[in-house]
Amino acid sequence: MDHIDRASVDLDALFRPERVAVIGASDAEGRPTTLNWRRVAGWAERVGAEAVPVHPRRAVVDGRTAYRSIEDVPGQVDVAIVLIGDVDSVLPGIAAKGVGFVVLFAAGYAETGPDGERRQAELVRSLRAAGVRALGPNTNMNLFEEFRTDLPGRPIALITQSGHQGRPVFQGQELGIRFSHWAPTGNEADLNAAHFVDYFAHEDDTGAIALYLEGFADGTAFRRAARAAARRGVPLVAVKVGRTELGRSWAMSHTGHLAGADDVASAVMRQYGIARVDGLDELLDTAALFARAGDPPHAGVCVYAISGGTSAHMADLLGAAGIDLPELSAETVTALRQWIPDYLRVSNPVDNGGHPVGDWRGRRILETILADPAVGILVVPITGAFPPMSDTLVADLVAVAETTDKPICVVWGSPSGTEDAYRRVLLGSQLPVFRTFGNCVAAIRALADHLDFRERAHELPVVPDPPPALAGPGRQLTELDAKRLLAAHGVPVSRDALCAGADEAARAIDDQGGPVVVKAVVDGLAHKSEHGLVRLGIADAAEGRAVVADFERIVADLPGRELAGVLVSEQVHGGVEMVVGIAPDPVFGPTVMLGVGGVAVEVYRDVSFRVPPFDRPEVHRMIDELTGSALLTGFRGAPPVDLEPLVDVVMAVQQLAADGVVTELDINPLIVLPDRVVAVDALASIPDPHENAGAVA
CATH class of the missing domain: 3.30.470.20 (ATP-grasp fold, B domain)
Incomplete structure (x- = not known):
């Protein structure tokens, strides 16, 4: 796979084309191709593009002139969408037409096994030779969804390697969460998640990028794209499936056994400031918080509720997640005491007892808390609807949010979620709204990590080209040779003497003058201690001779092994x-x-x-x-x-x-x-x- 190069992969023509040709377009009712053609046609109209149907036996589709082949379509075609299964039959025409991008809906490629992998590789080779970039195969038509333009705020750009897994995230539009793009990458035979991360990160209004990942087509390209997003301050939130540890056939060391594929993926996400979440609901909630939080001054959280129990519960969860709940200033506490009785806590969490939210005091309390320099984020858990006070509280929250750059996170805990205060007021606002305490805490933890990460994002080093691929595990060094290599590269190592037998070992022990470690040297045997071939605290030559004799007996019982020598090493105490x-x-x-x-x-x-x-x-x-x-x-x-x-x-x-x-x-x-x-x-x-x-x- 090629590495990210924005000059060679101008995705503007994919998302903002002038002309789109749909191969296999149909108007026969009930057919999937009809549904997909009409989806693309509607999307094209919304983005100002012309959608052209291509069908070998129809002259008209849905009242539009249809063409027998893509080569017959007049003018330049920016995007060709292939809805038919026989992709190979139309590739020559796509190449000859000079199409920029092709979207391949068909399945039956790399996801099916070795033969499918071969077909997919041949497909990409033929398209690349003609200068055509491919999305898919085995992708859905989610790129052509209807994106609501009536929603305010910074949008989420969505990337999914499975179209169906993106559906519950994209439906956040129904909750008032704005989306700008959806890239369903499918098999990622050519264009992959990294290309889209890079592109969306350079869109000026992107509030966050949400990813559903099943693998990485190109680890180097992904790191480069993540670095670009980090340096532009665009948060990434990801679900990455495949947490089970994979065996590593090359592993001969502890390191190899411990580095399961998911461990490395998690490390890369931490290294590049990507918030990793588990569920699709968390993916939506965390990305929405990033998009709506703006640029809070810091991650100090204050909890404000009408109930001491609610306050304590939320504070407990936040504290367990390592989120800072700073004490409010003496001035803030004094001001809050004007409206909240003395027997209620106001130092953080703030418990108002309920009644103040129902009148003018509620807004004054909110304004006072948000004015405290220690508060960077306000969390308001509403465990259930309690009109009319909850209606007033929600109205005050929305009004006060318009006066501050500090995010106000609201948890609406009513199980029904049908209340006007939630449906009409909260969801119609730009407040980050959650339905569970857990998702709210996880999102704030991710935001706090992002605020910390953004301070050093500009220091991320350039990602170099990958080293040459190795054909095998390499040649294993002896312990002594490994230490010599390390010492030559600045790693301090113990003092060692390689001995041919008991006599040399005895002299080496005397030379070191004190307790030493004696180890057997056996070619190809990695963990000698498991066989009793490492002895600590050997004090003198006589004890060393006895140890060498033991080693000879042990190695003799190991099939195919020979004692090649003895290593007498400095024994390091403590540490x-x-x-x-x-x-x-x-x-x-x-x-x-x-x-x-x-x-x-x-x-x-x-x-x-x-x-x-x-x-x-x-x-x-x-x-x-x-x-x-x-x-x-x-x-x-x-x-x-x-x-x-x-x-x-x-x-x-x-x-x-x-x-x-x-x-x-x-x-x-x-x-x-x-x-x-x-x-x-x-x-x-x-x-x-x-x-x-x-x-x-």
Whole structure:
């Protein structure tokens, strides 16, 4: 797949064409092609385009002149929409006509298996050769929906790899939520989600981009598009299916086993500020909040309700989500006491007891809360309709919202949702409105993260071209060679001596002068400790000789293995065991992992991932994501560590990944001491020149 290039993929002609030809258009009632033709014809009229029917046996369709082939259509055709199943029969005419874009409704391609994949690849090759860009195949006609133009505010642009999964999101129009575009990308044989993210991010009025993703056609292009959106301040919200961990046939290290495909996808979304949500309802609600929130000053939240129980419940959920609920100023509290009795809490949450919302006091309370500098977002949970007070409260909320740049999030908890205050007033406003506490909290959490991310979005480094694709897992290095490679690239490693047998091991132990670690060297055996081939605290030469004799007996019982030597290593005392590694990802390329290490790393799975390139502050965020990060800050009286040497190692490992020096790496453990770090064990694979001689980027 090509990478994002806005000059070569001008999607304006797809969304704003002058002439659209519909191949297979029909006016026979009850036929799907008739429904789709009329949908396109209606859309074309709304956007000021001409829709032309193409049918080999009809001269007229719905009163319009029909043409036997697309080549017979007079003038330039910007978009050809193919409704028939025999796509191959019309491709030569599309190519000859010089059409810019083709929309392929037909299924039966890559989604069906290897033969379909072959047909799809041939389809794209023939279209590309003629300069035609394709949407689909196996796509729906959602691009040609009726987009309401009577709704105010900044719109959501929708991208879905499944048209049906976008339907409940797009129907947010019925709730007053504005949409500008819907790109149903289908199989993404050519145009993919990344092209549309890039295009929508450069539309001046886009409030948010909502995505339903099943995979990534081009990881590099997606990252470039996400970076462009981030730098333009356009929020992305995504549902990404496929959370189950996929096996990794190349994995020989902890890193490879831990880096399931979904872990890497989640890391990329965090790295580029994409809010990942689980449900389609969350996708709509979170995108709508982004589109309507504007540019709040900060994410400090105040909860305002008529009930102490409601206030406590919402505050509890917000607090559990890590959302800041700041104390209101003394001046604000004093002002609120004019209208709210002393026995009710007003410091945040604010509980008014109910009655003040029914008269002039309600608006004064709202204005006072929003004037407090500590408040960036106001959350008003209304657990059920209670007219006439709820009607007055809603009217005040809508009126006050027009006077402030701070978003007012309303939760309308009535199960019926038929009340005029909800249907006519709230949904007719530009307030972010939710039906559940959970969706409101999740959306605010996403908004808070976005406000934090936007401060550093301009620092996102340029995404380079991907490294050459590898034909195999590479050649595995010995531990000693892996450490030598790391040391050459700036990673501190333990002092090691490779010994041929017991006599050399005994001398090496004496030379190091103290307890050491003795390890067997066995070609192709990654995790030696699982076989009893790592011994700690070996104090003298005699004990070392005994250990070597044990190793010889153990290895003799391992089929096809030979003891190639013994490694006598410095034993590092104290510190925190961490793991740093590189795992290959088929979509996003070499991926860097940081986590809490040791023999149980795969049990606890306390790890964080990033895809190069990234900067030092991003490594600090990786550390903060770890539950075990508390171990580095002085847990239970232990001295805190200097994090910068650890960051140095992650940055060095990132460079190894970016340069393609290492295909897979596992430094475990990396001992983090108060003032330094030491890699005491490492596994690494490097590109095999024989296997990868024919690899291409």
